[in-house]
Amino acid sequence: MNLRARQKAATQASILQAALEIFSEQGFEGASTREIAAKAGVHHALIKYHFDNKDALWRSAVTFLFQRQARELQLPAPDDPAYQSYRDFAKAVIRSVVLYSARHPEHARLMVQESVRDSERFRWAAEEFIVEARKAAESFILLCQREGILPKVSVAASVYIFVGAAQLFYTLAPEVRQVWGLDPSDPEVIEQHAEALSAILVR
Template identity: 45%
Template sequence: MTTARSKSGNPKRDGKVGNLRTEQKAQTRALILQCALEVFAERGFDGASVRDIAGFAGVNHGLIRYHFADKDGLWKAAVEFLFNRLHEEMAAPPEDAKLAPLEQTKSWIRRYVRYCARHPEHARIMVQESIRDSDRLRWAVKRFIKPDNEETRRRFRRLVEEGVYPDIPEHSFNYIITAAAQSMFMLANEMKYIYGLDVASDDVVDAHAEAIITLLFDHRARRAAVRRPKS
């Protein structure tokens, strides 16, 4: 009985070539999706074209059509790529499990602010779709945003139960943090012209995260300590 031989006659070499091609395909796909996110964020779904995205990515227009069928398929693939990356970058480090709920939340805010600084296209795309109240927004909410909000809701309830935070509406807590974390990076050019700041700078990003934490938590704690009567 004979078996099919590899093209080169060297299975190990062919395996390496196959792995390299798979890696290259994955890199090309990631490049296309990132370019799609940036174009959709800047121009909106209606203003973006598959041909423009292909040109931005430096790939053949037909390649995008082959892999994603149409613009709607490309948008959904790009947004799925976006949220998968969010989940990867927002994953808590193992040492956070030992922290109290408040310190876990501070760590979570720091990670989220850094994510927003690296990927301002995330917020811009969601704003574009929310303005239009599109079917795409409803798809993203059902598949990603609403399930993700469950974690924020649980985090908020723990803070309330610990007496760390007042029992305000959960949606207010969620969108206060979301807006505070995202807005400076969405409006990077405005920040540059008003304050002369590069909002992508690590120092600016980290200072912004600490400012949010101070306003939400540490400022209240210091005021309480000042008001506490001496025994």
């Protein structure tokens, strides 16, 4: 990739990250492309140049989000010899999900914004990305149930209990700071969260 192509990719990534943060804070309707451009540190005209309109920008941002999740959330394999037991494997998965949630609180915030509205954009995201992510979560829960790590209860409920517990601490970070006096971005606090969730979920 030449210098110009790298610069273009970097500009697009900056715009997409800014879009994720603004959309997750204000929702699609409340967000403005001018504010997104300002947050990204680029001229407003570059939004239209790269993404045409706000809807296209939202979909590109969500694609960017899930592609990044696929890269960063590299879950271990259950038969990885690094783990002496399925319980060790389960704890490693829980820690990976917590670390990802801590790095990217905008992920859950954005999905909550659109899911609550049951928007056409959300249904598109569900079909394109979330249904596939659900398969991985379901497989993890079923394995844990089979190995006696988790109780044999509703798989769907178990997935949302796990994912919700991993994400909510960061989705509601301002509340955590105000009420508990904790900084959810502090590495030590993140590790404590991962340890607590493992202790609660892994029998």
